[in-house]
Amino acid sequence: MNRFQGKSVIVTGAGSGIGRAAAIAFAEEGARVICADLTDGAEATAAAIGSAARAIRMDAGSEEDVIRTVELAISAHGGLDVMFANAGISGGMANLFDTDVALITEVLRVNLIGPFLAIKHAAPRIAERGGGAIVLTASVAGLRSGAGSPAYSASKAGVINLAQLSAQQLTGSGVRVNALLPGLTETGMTAPVFDHARAVGKIDRVGRLNPLGRGAQPEELARVALFLASDDASYVNGQALAADGGLSSSHPVTRQEFGRTAA
Template structure:
Protein backbone atom coordinates (compact mmCIF):
# COMPACT_ATOMS: atom_id res chain seq x y z
CA UNK A 1 0.00 0.00 0.00
CA UNK A 2 1.13 3.52 -0.81
CA UNK A 3 2.43 5.34 2.27
CA UNK A 4 1.61 9.00 1.53
CA UNK A 5 1.68 9.89 5.22
CA UNK A 6 4.64 7.88 6.46
CA UNK A 7 5.85 9.42 9.75
CA UNK A 8 3.43 12.33 9.40
CA UNK A 9 1.65 13.69 12.46
CA UNK A 10 -2.10 13.91 11.89
CA UNK A 11 -5.01 15.15 14.03
CA UNK A 12 -8.57 14.02 13.31
CA UNK A 13 -11.52 15.47 15.22
CA UNK A 14 -14.87 13.74 15.31
CA UNK A 15 -12.89 10.52 14.97
CA UNK A 16 -15.18 8.40 17.11
CA UNK A 17 -17.40 7.37 14.23
CA UNK A 18 -18.36 7.89 10.61
CA UNK A 19 -16.13 9.90 8.31
CA UNK A 20 -13.73 10.84 11.11
CA UNK A 21 -13.14 7.24 12.14
CA UNK A 22 -12.74 6.10 8.53
CA UNK A 23 -10.24 8.88 7.87
CA UNK A 24 -8.23 8.23 11.04
CA UNK A 25 -7.92 4.55 10.14
CA UNK A 26 -7.00 5.42 6.55
CA UNK A 27 -4.34 7.93 7.61
CA UNK A 28 -2.78 5.34 9.91
CA UNK A 29 -2.96 2.76 7.14
CA UNK A 30 -0.77 5.04 5.06
CA UNK A 31 1.85 5.48 7.74
CA UNK A 32 0.61 8.39 9.83
CA UNK A 33 0.71 8.77 13.58
CA UNK A 34 -2.76 9.94 14.50
CA UNK A 35 -4.28 11.93 17.33
CA UNK A 36 -7.84 10.59 17.50
CA UNK A 37 -10.13 13.21 19.04
CA UNK A 38 -13.82 13.02 19.90
CA UNK A 39 -16.21 14.06 22.65
CA UNK A 40 -18.20 10.83 22.77
CA UNK A 41 -15.76 8.38 24.30
CA UNK A 42 -15.71 6.38 21.06
CA UNK A 43 -12.30 7.87 20.27
CA UNK A 44 -10.87 5.09 22.42
CA UNK A 45 -12.45 2.48 20.16
CA UNK A 46 -11.02 4.13 17.06
CA UNK A 47 -7.57 4.33 18.62
CA UNK A 48 -7.79 0.66 19.62
CA UNK A 49 -8.73 -0.27 16.05
CA UNK A 50 -5.64 1.55 14.78
CA UNK A 51 -3.16 0.35 17.38
CA UNK A 52 0.14 1.90 18.55
CA UNK A 53 0.09 4.60 15.85
CA UNK A 54 -2.91 6.30 17.52
CA UNK A 55 -3.40 8.36 20.65
CA UNK A 56 -6.94 9.07 21.82
CA UNK A 57 -8.07 12.29 23.49
CA UNK A 58 -11.50 13.46 24.69
CA UNK A 59 -12.10 16.85 23.06
CA UNK A 60 -14.93 19.32 22.64
CA UNK A 61 -13.91 20.69 19.24
CA UNK A 62 -15.64 24.02 19.86
CA UNK A 63 -13.97 24.66 23.24
CA UNK A 64 -10.65 26.47 22.89
CA UNK A 65 -8.85 24.97 25.92
CA UNK A 66 -9.65 21.48 24.61
CA UNK A 67 -8.32 22.34 21.16
CA UNK A 68 -5.14 23.78 22.65
CA UNK A 69 -4.72 20.60 24.71
CA UNK A 70 -5.21 18.45 21.61
CA UNK A 71 -2.58 20.38 19.66
CA UNK A 72 -0.18 20.17 22.60
CA UNK A 73 -0.63 16.38 22.71
CA UNK A 74 0.27 16.09 19.02
CA UNK A 75 3.40 18.16 19.61
CA UNK A 76 4.39 16.15 22.67
CA UNK A 77 3.62 12.71 21.26
CA UNK A 78 4.64 13.20 17.64
CA UNK A 79 7.00 16.17 17.64
CA UNK A 80 4.72 18.49 15.69
CA UNK A 81 1.76 18.55 13.32
CA UNK A 82 1.61 18.00 9.57
CA UNK A 83 -2.11 17.52 8.89
CA UNK A 84 -5.37 18.41 10.63
CA UNK A 85 -8.75 17.05 9.60
CA UNK A 86 -11.27 19.24 11.44
CA UNK A 87 -14.28 17.02 11.06
CA UNK A 88 -16.30 17.19 14.29
CA UNK A 89 -19.88 18.36 13.84
CA UNK A 90 -23.48 18.10 14.98
CA UNK A 91 -26.72 18.23 12.98
CA UNK A 92 -29.02 20.48 14.98
CA UNK A 93 -32.13 18.57 13.93
CA UNK A 94 -34.42 19.48 11.03
CA UNK A 95 -36.68 22.24 12.39
CA UNK A 96 -37.36 25.27 10.20
CA UNK A 97 -36.07 28.75 10.99
CA UNK A 98 -39.15 29.70 12.99
CA UNK A 99 -39.11 26.58 15.15
CA UNK A 100 -35.36 26.52 15.77
CA UNK A 101 -34.28 27.56 19.25
CA UNK A 102 -31.63 30.31 19.09
CA UNK A 103 -29.60 28.47 21.70
CA UNK A 104 -29.48 25.37 19.49
CA UNK A 105 -28.53 27.52 16.50
CA UNK A 106 -25.64 29.00 18.50
CA UNK A 107 -24.50 25.55 19.66
CA UNK A 108 -24.42 24.23 16.07
CA UNK A 109 -22.31 27.21 15.02
CA UNK A 110 -20.03 26.71 18.02
CA UNK A 111 -19.22 23.13 17.15
CA UNK A 112 -19.43 23.17 13.36
CA UNK A 113 -17.87 26.55 12.57
CA UNK A 114 -15.98 27.81 15.60
CA UNK A 115 -14.48 24.31 15.93
CA UNK A 116 -12.70 24.46 12.55
CA UNK A 117 -11.72 28.07 13.25
CA UNK A 118 -10.05 26.99 16.49
CA UNK A 119 -8.31 24.08 14.74
CA UNK A 120 -6.83 26.47 12.19
CA UNK A 121 -5.95 29.09 14.79
CA UNK A 122 -4.03 26.67 16.98
CA UNK A 123 -2.63 24.15 14.50
CA UNK A 124 -1.71 26.21 11.42
CA UNK A 125 1.30 27.91 13.06
CA UNK A 126 2.60 24.49 14.15
CA UNK A 127 2.14 23.07 10.67
CA UNK A 128 3.92 26.06 9.17
CA UNK A 129 6.79 25.58 11.61
CA UNK A 130 7.23 22.04 10.25
CA UNK A 131 7.62 23.39 6.73
CA UNK A 132 4.01 23.19 5.64
CA UNK A 133 1.19 20.71 5.35
CA UNK A 134 -2.56 20.61 5.05
CA UNK A 135 -5.78 21.36 6.87
CA UNK A 136 -9.03 19.80 5.69
CA UNK A 137 -12.37 21.00 7.04
CA UNK A 138 -15.63 19.10 6.86
CA UNK A 139 -18.32 21.29 5.34
CA UNK A 140 -21.35 19.87 3.51
CA UNK A 141 -23.35 20.22 0.33
CA UNK A 142 -25.89 21.79 2.70
CA UNK A 143 -23.53 24.77 2.80
CA UNK A 144 -23.93 25.38 -0.92
CA UNK A 145 -27.69 25.94 -1.12
CA UNK A 146 -30.98 25.18 0.60
CA UNK A 147 -32.47 21.71 0.73
CA UNK A 148 -29.82 19.51 2.30
CA UNK A 149 -29.94 20.37 5.99
CA UNK A 150 -31.48 22.41 8.78
CA UNK A 151 -31.06 26.21 8.86
CA UNK A 152 -28.43 26.02 11.61
CA UNK A 153 -26.49 23.17 10.02
CA UNK A 154 -26.62 24.70 6.55
CA UNK A 155 -25.49 28.11 7.77
CA UNK A 156 -22.64 26.60 9.75
CA UNK A 157 -21.39 24.61 6.77
CA UNK A 158 -21.62 27.61 4.45
CA UNK A 159 -19.39 29.34 6.97
CA UNK A 160 -16.91 26.46 6.87
CA UNK A 161 -16.61 26.77 3.09
CA UNK A 162 -15.84 30.47 3.40
CA UNK A 163 -13.51 29.85 6.33
CA UNK A 164 -11.41 27.50 4.16
CA UNK A 165 -11.12 30.19 1.51
CA UNK A 166 -10.22 32.95 3.97
CA UNK A 167 -7.72 30.76 5.82
CA UNK A 168 -6.01 29.73 2.59
CA UNK A 169 -5.52 33.40 1.75
CA UNK A 170 -4.36 34.42 5.22
CA UNK A 171 -1.82 31.58 5.26
CA UNK A 172 -0.15 32.86 2.10
CA UNK A 173 3.55 32.01 2.18
CA UNK A 174 3.21 29.48 5.00
CA UNK A 175 2.99 26.39 2.76
CA UNK A 176 -0.13 25.40 4.68
CA UNK A 177 -3.01 24.48 2.38
CA UNK A 178 -6.62 24.69 3.58
CA UNK A 179 -9.49 22.99 1.78
CA UNK A 180 -13.00 21.80 2.61
CA UNK A 181 -14.64 18.49 1.76
CA UNK A 182 -18.41 18.63 1.22
CA UNK A 183 -20.12 15.30 1.87
CA UNK A 184 -23.50 14.51 0.46
CA UNK A 185 -25.72 12.01 2.25
CA UNK A 186 -23.35 9.59 3.99
CA UNK A 187 -24.10 6.77 6.40
CA UNK A 188 -22.62 8.04 9.67
CA UNK A 189 -23.65 8.25 13.30
CA UNK A 190 -25.34 11.59 12.54
CA UNK A 191 -27.51 10.14 9.77
CA UNK A 192 -27.95 6.63 11.21
CA UNK A 193 -31.60 7.13 12.24
CA UNK A 194 -32.49 7.88 8.60
CA UNK A 195 -30.79 4.71 7.39
CA UNK A 196 -32.20 2.58 10.22
CA UNK A 197 -35.73 3.74 9.45
CA UNK A 198 -35.28 3.07 5.73
CA UNK A 199 -34.08 -0.46 6.48
CA UNK A 200 -36.96 -1.07 8.87
CA UNK A 201 -39.55 -0.17 6.23
CA UNK A 202 -37.63 -1.85 3.40
CA UNK A 203 -36.98 1.41 1.56
CA UNK A 204 -33.20 1.59 1.72
CA UNK A 205 -33.13 1.85 -2.08
CA UNK A 206 -34.71 5.30 -1.78
CA UNK A 207 -31.81 6.72 0.20
CA UNK A 208 -29.73 9.01 -1.99
CA UNK A 209 -31.95 8.61 -5.02
CA UNK A 210 -31.87 12.35 -5.79
CA UNK A 211 -28.24 12.23 -6.95
CA UNK A 212 -27.17 10.79 -10.33
CA UNK A 213 -25.48 7.79 -8.68
CA UNK A 214 -28.76 7.13 -6.85
CA UNK A 215 -27.20 6.01 -3.60
CA UNK A 216 -25.71 7.32 -0.39
CA UNK A 217 -21.99 7.38 0.32
CA UNK A 218 -20.04 5.26 2.76
CA UNK A 219 -17.56 6.92 5.15
CA UNK A 220 -14.57 5.32 3.39
CA UNK A 221 -15.47 7.16 0.19
CA UNK A 222 -15.30 10.48 1.99
CA UNK A 223 -12.10 9.45 3.75
CA UNK A 224 -10.48 8.83 0.36
CA UNK A 225 -11.27 12.40 -0.67
CA UNK A 226 -9.94 13.76 2.63
CA UNK A 227 -6.66 11.88 2.25
CA UNK A 228 -6.30 13.21 -1.29
CA UNK A 229 -6.74 16.81 -0.11
CA UNK A 230 -4.30 16.24 2.76
CA UNK A 231 -1.65 14.60 0.59
CA UNK A 232 1.00 15.85 -1.80
CA UNK A 233 -1.25 14.56 -4.59
CA UNK A 234 -3.21 17.78 -3.97
CA UNK A 235 -0.12 19.97 -3.64
CA UNK A 236 -1.64 22.70 -5.86
CA UNK A 237 -5.18 22.48 -4.44
CA UNK A 238 -5.82 25.29 -1.97
CA UNK A 239 -8.86 27.21 -0.76
CA UNK A 240 -11.26 24.84 -2.49
CA UNK A 241 -14.55 23.15 -1.60
CA UNK A 242 -14.68 19.60 -2.95
CA UNK A 243 -18.20 18.17 -3.14
CA UNK A 244 -18.31 14.40 -2.69
CA UNK A 245 -22.03 13.90 -3.18
CA UNK A 246 -22.70 11.55 -6.07
CA UNK A 247 -23.36 14.58 -8.28
CA UNK A 248 -26.21 16.00 -6.17
CA UNK A 249 -24.88 19.57 -6.21
CA UNK A 250 -24.20 19.57 -9.95
CA UNK A 251 -27.83 20.49 -10.64
CA UNK A 252 -30.84 22.20 -9.22
CA UNK A 253 -33.49 19.66 -8.17
CA UNK A 254 -35.39 18.25 -11.16
CA UNK A 255 -37.49 15.22 -11.97
CA UNK A 256 -34.99 12.99 -13.75
CA UNK A 257 -35.59 10.38 -16.39
CA UNK A 258 -33.94 7.16 -15.19
CA UNK A 259 -31.11 5.73 -17.26
CA UNK A 260 -32.31 3.29 -19.87
CA UNK A 261 -35.93 4.40 -19.89
CA UNK A 262 -37.87 6.29 -22.52
CA UNK A 263 -39.91 9.40 -22.01
CA UNK A 264 -43.67 8.97 -21.72
Protein backbone atom coordinates in the same frame (compact mmCIF):
# COMPACT_ATOMS: atom_id res chain seq x y z
CA MET B 1 0.57 3.60 -0.44
CA ASN B 2 2.44 5.43 2.29
CA ARG B 3 1.59 9.05 1.58
CA PHE B 4 1.64 9.90 5.29
CA GLN B 5 4.64 7.89 6.43
CA GLY B 6 6.01 9.54 9.58
CA LYS B 7 3.42 12.31 9.48
CA SER B 8 1.59 13.58 12.55
CA VAL B 9 -2.17 13.88 12.04
CA ILE B 10 -5.11 15.03 14.15
CA VAL B 11 -8.62 13.88 13.29
CA THR B 12 -11.52 15.41 15.20
CA GLY B 13 -14.80 13.57 15.31
CA ALA B 14 -12.72 10.40 15.06
CA GLY B 15 -15.10 8.37 17.19
CA SER B 16 -17.39 7.39 14.34
CA GLY B 17 -18.35 7.91 10.72
CA ILE B 18 -16.07 9.83 8.37
CA GLY B 19 -13.66 10.73 11.18
CA ARG B 20 -13.17 7.13 12.25
CA ALA B 21 -12.73 5.94 8.67
CA ALA B 22 -10.22 8.72 8.00
CA ALA B 23 -8.22 8.09 11.18
CA ILE B 24 -7.85 4.43 10.25
CA ALA B 25 -6.96 5.28 6.66
CA PHE B 26 -4.32 7.82 7.72
CA ALA B 27 -2.73 5.19 9.98
CA GLU B 28 -2.79 2.59 7.22
CA GLU B 29 -0.75 5.01 5.12
CA GLY B 30 1.89 5.46 7.77
CA ALA B 31 0.61 8.37 9.88
CA ARG B 32 0.67 8.69 13.63
CA VAL B 33 -2.82 9.79 14.54
CA ILE B 34 -4.47 11.69 17.38
CA CYS B 35 -8.05 10.44 17.52
CA ALA B 36 -10.13 13.22 19.08
CA ASP B 37 -13.80 12.98 19.95
CA LEU B 38 -16.26 14.03 22.61
CA THR B 39 -17.27 10.40 23.15
CA ASP B 40 -15.49 7.18 24.08
CA GLY B 41 -15.43 6.44 20.36
CA ALA B 42 -12.03 8.14 20.35
CA GLU B 43 -10.60 5.32 22.44
CA ALA B 44 -12.31 2.68 20.31
CA THR B 45 -10.87 4.11 17.10
CA ALA B 46 -7.38 4.41 18.60
CA ALA B 47 -7.60 0.82 19.83
CA ALA B 48 -8.59 -0.34 16.35
CA ILE B 49 -5.51 1.40 14.93
CA GLY B 50 -3.02 0.26 17.56
CA SER B 51 0.27 1.81 18.64
CA ALA B 52 0.24 4.48 15.91
CA ALA B 53 -2.72 6.22 17.54
CA ARG B 54 -3.50 8.16 20.68
CA ALA B 55 -6.99 9.09 21.88
CA ILE B 56 -8.19 12.28 23.52
CA ARG B 57 -11.63 13.41 24.65
CA MET B 58 -12.26 16.88 23.30
CA ASP B 59 -15.05 19.31 22.50
CA ALA B 60 -14.29 20.70 19.05
CA GLY B 61 -15.88 24.03 19.94
CA SER B 62 -13.79 24.54 23.10
CA GLU B 63 -10.59 26.51 22.60
CA GLU B 64 -9.02 24.91 25.66
CA ASP B 65 -9.75 21.43 24.29
CA VAL B 66 -8.39 22.27 20.84
CA ILE B 67 -5.18 23.61 22.38
CA ARG B 68 -4.83 20.42 24.47
CA THR B 69 -5.31 18.28 21.38
CA VAL B 70 -2.68 20.14 19.36
CA GLU B 71 -0.27 19.98 22.30
CA LEU B 72 -0.80 16.22 22.53
CA ALA B 73 0.20 15.83 18.89
CA ILE B 74 3.32 17.87 19.54
CA SER B 75 4.33 15.97 22.67
CA ALA B 76 3.42 12.50 21.42
CA HIS B 77 4.48 12.77 17.79
CA GLY B 78 6.99 15.61 17.71
CA GLY B 79 4.95 18.04 15.64
CA LEU B 80 1.89 18.38 13.46
CA ASP B 81 1.53 17.95 9.71
CA VAL B 82 -2.19 17.51 9.09
CA MET B 83 -5.34 18.68 10.85
CA PHE B 84 -8.62 17.11 9.74
CA ALA B 85 -11.26 19.24 11.48
CA ASN B 86 -14.15 16.91 10.93
CA ALA B 87 -16.26 17.05 14.12
CA GLY B 88 -19.77 18.39 13.76
CA ILE B 89 -23.39 18.10 14.84
CA SER B 90 -26.62 18.19 12.84
CA GLY B 91 -28.84 20.30 15.09
CA GLY B 92 -31.89 18.37 13.90
CA MET B 93 -34.23 19.34 11.08
CA ALA B 94 -36.08 22.32 12.58
CA ASN B 95 -37.25 24.87 10.04
CA LEU B 96 -36.36 28.55 10.17
CA PHE B 97 -39.13 29.55 12.54
CA ASP B 98 -38.68 26.59 14.88
CA THR B 99 -34.93 27.21 15.21
CA ASP B 100 -34.31 29.01 18.47
CA VAL B 101 -31.22 31.02 19.33
CA ALA B 102 -29.86 28.35 21.68
CA LEU B 103 -29.96 25.72 18.93
CA ILE B 104 -28.29 27.77 16.22
CA THR B 105 -25.72 29.07 18.71
CA GLU B 106 -24.69 25.52 19.64
CA VAL B 107 -24.55 24.36 16.03
CA LEU B 108 -22.39 27.33 15.08
CA ARG B 109 -20.17 26.79 18.12
CA VAL B 110 -19.32 23.23 17.14
CA ASN B 111 -19.55 23.35 13.35
CA LEU B 112 -18.02 26.75 12.62
CA ILE B 113 -16.11 27.93 15.67
CA GLY B 114 -14.63 24.44 15.91
CA PRO B 115 -12.92 24.61 12.49
CA PHE B 116 -11.89 28.21 13.19
CA LEU B 117 -10.13 27.07 16.38
CA ALA B 118 -8.55 24.14 14.55
CA ILE B 119 -7.01 26.48 12.00
CA LYS B 120 -5.99 29.08 14.58
CA HIS B 121 -4.07 26.62 16.72
CA ALA B 122 -2.96 23.99 14.19
CA ALA B 123 -1.75 26.22 11.33
CA PRO B 124 1.24 27.75 13.18
CA ARG B 125 2.39 24.30 14.28
CA ILE B 126 2.04 22.88 10.79
CA ALA B 127 3.96 25.86 9.40
CA GLU B 128 6.80 25.08 11.84
CA ARG B 129 7.23 21.74 10.04
CA GLY B 130 7.57 23.47 6.68
CA GLY B 131 3.91 23.21 5.73
CA GLY B 132 1.15 20.67 5.43
CA ALA B 133 -2.60 20.58 5.17
CA ILE B 134 -5.79 21.43 6.99
CA VAL B 135 -9.02 19.82 5.82
CA LEU B 136 -12.37 21.06 7.11
CA THR B 137 -15.56 19.03 6.85
CA ALA B 138 -18.28 21.26 5.46
CA SER B 139 -21.30 19.93 3.55
CA VAL B 140 -23.19 20.36 0.32
CA ALA B 141 -25.78 21.94 2.62
CA GLY B 142 -23.41 24.91 2.79
CA LEU B 143 -23.64 25.55 -0.95
CA ARG B 144 -27.35 26.31 -1.28
CA SER B 145 -30.69 25.39 0.26
CA GLY B 146 -32.19 21.95 0.04
CA ALA B 147 -29.70 19.74 1.88
CA GLY B 148 -30.00 20.64 5.57
CA SER B 149 -31.65 22.66 8.30
CA PRO B 150 -31.11 26.44 8.59
CA ALA B 151 -28.66 26.10 11.50
CA TYR B 152 -26.65 23.30 9.91
CA SER B 153 -26.63 24.87 6.46
CA ALA B 154 -25.53 28.27 7.76
CA SER B 155 -22.72 26.71 9.78
CA LYS B 156 -21.41 24.74 6.80
CA ALA B 157 -21.59 27.75 4.49
CA GLY B 158 -19.37 29.49 7.02
CA VAL B 159 -16.89 26.60 6.92
CA ILE B 160 -16.57 26.91 3.15
CA ASN B 161 -15.81 30.62 3.41
CA LEU B 162 -13.44 29.97 6.31
CA ALA B 163 -11.42 27.57 4.15
CA GLN B 164 -11.14 30.17 1.41
CA LEU B 165 -10.25 33.02 3.75
CA SER B 166 -7.72 30.93 5.66
CA ALA B 167 -5.96 29.81 2.51
CA GLN B 168 -5.43 33.46 1.67
CA GLN B 169 -4.30 34.52 5.15
CA LEU B 170 -1.85 31.63 5.34
CA THR B 171 -0.03 32.75 2.20
CA GLY B 172 3.67 31.96 2.55
CA SER B 173 3.19 29.47 5.39
CA GLY B 174 3.13 26.32 3.28
CA VAL B 175 -0.19 25.38 4.89
CA ARG B 176 -3.03 24.52 2.52
CA VAL B 177 -6.66 24.72 3.66
CA ASN B 178 -9.53 23.02 1.83
CA ALA B 179 -13.10 22.05 2.63
CA LEU B 180 -14.60 18.63 2.02
CA LEU B 181 -18.33 18.74 1.23
CA PRO B 182 -20.01 15.37 1.83
CA GLY B 183 -23.45 14.55 0.54
CA LEU B 184 -25.68 12.07 2.35
CA THR B 185 -23.28 9.66 4.07
CA GLU B 186 -24.04 6.82 6.48
CA THR B 187 -22.62 8.05 9.79
CA GLY B 188 -23.79 8.27 13.37
CA MET B 189 -25.46 11.57 12.50
CA THR B 190 -27.51 10.07 9.67
CA ALA B 191 -28.00 6.58 11.14
CA PRO B 192 -31.73 7.12 11.84
CA VAL B 193 -32.34 7.79 8.14
CA PHE B 194 -30.48 4.69 6.97
CA ASP B 195 -31.81 2.45 9.79
CA HIS B 196 -35.42 3.45 9.14
CA ALA B 197 -35.03 2.91 5.41
CA ARG B 198 -33.67 -0.58 5.98
CA ALA B 199 -36.40 -1.39 8.50
CA VAL B 200 -39.17 -0.52 6.03
CA GLY B 201 -37.42 -2.06 3.03
CA LYS B 202 -36.72 1.24 1.29
CA ILE B 203 -32.94 1.51 1.51
CA ASP B 204 -32.87 1.78 -2.28
CA ARG B 205 -34.59 5.17 -1.96
CA VAL B 206 -31.83 6.70 0.17
CA GLY B 207 -29.81 9.09 -1.97
CA ARG B 208 -32.18 8.70 -4.90
CA LEU B 209 -32.02 12.43 -5.70
CA ASN B 210 -28.36 12.30 -6.73
CA PRO B 211 -27.22 10.91 -10.08
CA LEU B 212 -25.50 7.91 -8.48
CA GLY B 213 -28.79 7.03 -6.78
CA ARG B 214 -27.35 6.07 -3.39
CA GLY B 215 -25.90 7.38 -0.17
CA ALA B 216 -22.17 7.22 0.55
CA GLN B 217 -20.17 5.15 3.00
CA PRO B 218 -17.70 6.89 5.35
CA GLU B 219 -14.70 5.27 3.69
CA GLU B 220 -15.57 6.97 0.40
CA LEU B 221 -15.42 10.39 2.04
CA ALA B 222 -12.30 9.46 4.00
CA ARG B 223 -10.46 8.78 0.76
CA VAL B 224 -11.29 12.29 -0.47
CA ALA B 225 -10.11 13.79 2.84
CA LEU B 226 -6.82 11.92 2.53
CA PHE B 227 -6.38 13.18 -1.02
CA LEU B 228 -6.83 16.78 0.12
CA ALA B 229 -4.39 16.23 3.00
CA SER B 230 -1.76 14.56 0.84
CA ASP B 231 0.92 15.81 -1.52
CA ASP B 232 -1.28 14.51 -4.34
CA ALA B 233 -3.26 17.72 -3.75
CA SER B 234 -0.16 19.92 -3.40
CA TYR B 235 -1.64 22.60 -5.69
CA VAL B 236 -5.18 22.43 -4.32
CA ASN B 237 -5.80 25.27 -1.87
CA GLY B 238 -8.81 27.28 -0.72
CA GLN B 239 -11.25 24.94 -2.45
CA ALA B 240 -14.59 23.39 -1.56
CA LEU B 241 -14.67 19.86 -2.96
CA ALA B 242 -18.10 18.22 -3.07
CA ALA B 243 -18.21 14.44 -2.78
CA ASP B 244 -21.94 13.94 -3.04
CA GLY B 245 -22.73 11.60 -5.91
CA GLY B 246 -23.58 14.62 -8.05
CA LEU B 247 -26.30 16.02 -5.76
CA SER B 248 -24.97 19.58 -5.76
CA SER B 249 -25.05 19.74 -9.53
CA SER B 250 -28.76 20.39 -9.07
CA HIS B 251 -29.92 20.18 -5.42
CA PRO B 252 -33.44 19.12 -6.45
CA VAL B 253 -35.96 19.77 -3.67
CA THR B 254 -39.65 20.19 -3.00
CA ARG B 255 -40.22 23.76 -1.87
CA GLN B 256 -41.93 24.43 1.43
CA GLU B 257 -44.20 27.45 1.07
CA PHE B 258 -44.37 30.09 3.76
CA GLY B 259 -47.20 29.41 6.18
CA ARG B 260 -47.78 25.85 4.98
CA THR B 261 -46.63 22.62 6.56
CA ALA B 262 -45.33 19.89 4.30
CA ALA B 263 -47.72 16.94 4.02
